[in-house]
Amino acid sequence: MADWFEVISENFMVGGGRPLEVLESIREHYPIVLHGVSMSLGSTDALNREYLRDLVRLARRFNPAWISDHLCWTGVGGHNLHELLPLPYTDEALRHVIKRIREVQDILGRPILIENVSSYLEYSISTFREWEFLASVAKEANCGILLDINNIYVNAFNHGFDAVRYIDAVPCDRVIQFHLAGHSDHGKYLLDTHDHPIKEQVWQLDDHAVRRFGLTATLIEWDDNIPDLGALTQVADQACDRARAALMRHRSGDAAQPEGSARPAQTADSCA
């Protein structure tokens, strides 16, 4: 069973038509959250005022529980690549993105959530690790975090770090939502394709995240090869059941350890 829905904001930033009508009828029965892919928070282009104006209008109409976008840049020089590109984790990028998130929050009149993206490259000029950067941005910009568990797993493989270490460094009081998804294995790298069932290792990492952050609103992302609704809601139910079970085990002192983790989960400073 689905308790709430997440929609891609841009798909509804249109003049009118049936999709908006469908969203109206969903909104009558369920909470929704707006998830954007084009805010380009990390871009060195000026903030897109027209886009933000449309987002304000959409938020007024549908009153979402929250609004989220990604900690990334999607284009520059007026050219939108429609790709969620990672930032170099430098002081300059940190200051830049914090300032932009604050501006966006002023315009929207509410805090936003930022999501960690999957990535296939790292910059040699980075001076922070990804999790340090994410934590600093959330704290300094005073925004929430939409933690994508699958993206952490994908990046841990692609860049060779410990996924558990990442999760343990994310501030507990900032995480509002999780994303779970399936990825594809390309041998030398993992690709975040959202077209597969969630891998067991990602479920295990999710168990660990639940132990740290407590029961958290979780969305299953599935953009291609989408199974029928029954199968999809079953995965959502599975996420709920697993989270409750992981928490029960944790509270009774029997925390399983995610595969490949260097640190025992029990020693993490859990806030669940």
Added chain:
Amino acid sequence: MQPSLKEVQGLLKRLIAAPEGVAAEESRAGALLGHELNGLIRGDERLSAIERLTIYQRSYFLRLLECLKEDYPAVRKVVGDDSFRELAAEYLRLHPSDHTSTFQVGRFLPGFLQDHRLSASWPFLGDLARLERALIDIFHAPDDVLCSADEMRAVPPHKWPLLRLQTSAAATILDSEWPLDNVIDRLNRGRTLAPPRAPANLTPRLAPK
């Protein structure tokens, strides 16, 4: 000196959107900007910096190709998958996306096709694209407040000559000398369209199957 965020983003955008691949563009752009790619993007024994950027480059093109395929299914059926892919690459080079919505990625394709060499083989192609584009715009057009029958009845007869009909924002009138409905109909029935024999034929008609 360490490149600024703006420089990093400019270089990456150029490499990811490069039509001839990251490596070819890198040899040009690297020399131009004075930044070694390997000093900017970390490569390792699994994947070099260029290979890592190529993952993004492929994803960039495939995503937008999918958008164009979805928006112009009839044009794609007429020219075939291979030509459509080439067309998309040429189009995106000239009209990179400048909008936050992927619905807008293909909005210049009808005009682009008008003078394109594919239109020499299929002269109706530009008009067909205009029709497909119109369907997208209509789908997302603002919802109008429609005049009800009761409101119409309430208008006294002496005012009728002053009434003006207005089309809804979701109505578009296309003017074409080609039988586009036949084209769509044939494509929907799974038939292919051979290019008309004489491109400059004065009598527009579809070639017999």
